[in-house]
Amino acid sequence: MSSFFKKFWWKYLCVALLIYTTVAGLLVSVPRLAIVNETIRALYFHVPMWFGMVAMFGFSIYYSIEYLRKQNSLSDFMAVEFANTGLLLGILGILTGMLWANYTWGSPWHGDPKQNGAAIALLVYLAYFVLRGSLDNIEQRARLSAVYNIFAFAAMIPLIFIIPRLQDSMHPGSGGNPGFNVYDLDSRMRLVFYPAVIGWILLGVWVASLQVRTRQIKQHLEDV
């Protein structure tokens, strides 16, 4: 992974995908739906934040397990920086969702199960950083936070993917609001949406990689 971090081809791919999705996302025609109107385009920008967050937290738990198996500092750096980037994308997802909800659902915080679940998931991940900050011993911090990270991921999945589907959520793919599901079937939107998801995940990996490499340099200087 760390040699992948230093390559440039995927960074250029990320730039190309994000420029494409911005231009196409704003200009290509979309289904005409009442209430959502043009805000349906927010799907191209709001939803990839969440896909990106889940991917970042996924990488994070992977490296936490790697740390528990190998006890190497690189895995700990990976775990913490992917969690950091995931949290950033999650906060952007919450903020964009609030702006969108204000004009389509009527208020920024609607008490929607998915909205509440996402907010709780972010708090669970914030506690990961509180835990890290409260421990001075480097190895203890890495080990305890790796174990906590596994719990945090296990808590996030039901909060975002399962509980909202059991209740009436206004988010598409859940109970209620069936008219909104039209865009799930629209192939034109997929052509912009999936590249956007890949582009934002690559941007998250890029930002996390810069942080990990900075931590490696810092550690190297401390060791010398």
Add this chain to the structure above:
Amino acid sequence: MKKLLALLLCLNSLTAAAQSEVEMADVMRAEGKIYVVVGIILIILFGLFFYLFRLDRKITRLESQTGSNKS
């Protein structure tokens, strides 16, 4: 006086009509000016990418200077 006023109004409306028919490079003003929004977001994205690439090169340089890329 009334005739003069009518003539003025007439001229005024004529020039207004003429103005709206003049062909200009109006791409950025078409479609509810959405292209302006596209341009603004692209400027932000380019700025962000420029910054990230610079940071990336800077870290690469630091890695080779400190020799931490070999470990």
